[in-house]
Amino acid sequence: MLKKMTLKGKLLAIFIVVSLIPLGVVTFISVKKASNSLQSEVISKLTAIQEAKRNHLQYYFERVYAAVGIIKNDPYLYGSMQAFTEAFESAGKTVNDTAWQTLVEFKEPPILSTVEKYGFYDLLMISPGGYIVYSTKKGKDLGMNIPESELKDSSLGLAFQKIKDNSEGILFADFGGYPTAADEQAAFMIVSIVNRLNAVLGYVAIRIPVDTLELCSKVVFEGELKKK
Structure with a gap:
């Protein structure tokens, strides 16, 4: 086909090909830069979301910790524990x-209000x-009896054993199957x-299910997406 082309046609074809090479290079570089920029933006967003989740969860645990520190000195809770135990x-x-x-029906409303107030x-x-x-959820x-039941090796069981050995402060037991x-x-x-x-009258424990953390993460994730 090239043999049939005139010299002018051949030169024109060569010129077009030579002209397209820089254009192709520029296009490739532009696409590469755009891809890298998009990748950096995605990584930046994911990093921001992970950081926001971490901060939100840290805030949640700090809030629960502070709330437990408050309710342990609550006179009503103190009296209720004695009454329920007796x-x-x-x-x-x-x-x-x-x-x-009957005692639970009488004394429970303020306790439920406390639970709702602090988001337990x-x-x-x-x-x-x-x-x-006593338990607000009244589950199984x-x-x-924690030490003499299947709860012994659960997070609650381990926390109970530790706090019996050292009754001071607030103890946290990490996630495990309940x-x-x-x-x-x-x-x-x-x-x-x-x-x-x-003298120790008893103990108050706050259960934190993993669903609570998943909900916190979902709220943060959706919030960060709206910002973007």
């Missing part, structure tokens, strides 16, 4: 008792002997409730 033991260490159930998922009251004498763990909740992942914060003589 009713539980008087009933033969069971919650299947009219007196205990579940608040448990535990006797010095390890019995769960209610009435169980047997009475179909082994769903849960963490716990637990604190001792003591009287003026520093």
Whole structure:
């Protein structure tokens, strides 16, 4: 085909090809730069989202920790724990008792208000002997003895054992399967409730299910996307 072309045509074809080479190079470089820029932008967004999630979760745990520090000195909670423990033991260490159930109906509303105020998922009251004498969720763990049941090796069981050995401060037990909740992942914060003589009256534990953290992450993720 080239043999049939005139010299002028051949020169024109060569000129066009030579002209297209720089254009192709420029186009390639532009696409490469755009791709790198897009990649950098995506990485930047993901980094920002991860950082926001980390900060939000840290804030959540700090808020729960601070709230536990407040409620451990709540006189109403203090009195309720004593009352629930006494009713539980008087009933033969069971919650299947009219007196205990009536007491809960009477004393529970302010406790539920506290739980709602601080955004707790579940608040448990535990006797010095390890019995769960009250729970806002009233799950299968209610009435169980932590050291003598399937809860022994759970996060709650480990936290309970640690705080019995050292009743000062607030203890955190990391996420692990919770047997009475179909082994769903849960963490716990637990604190001792003591009287003026520093005698331990019992313990308050806050259950933190993994769903709570997933919800926090979802809220942060959607918020960051809206910003972008």
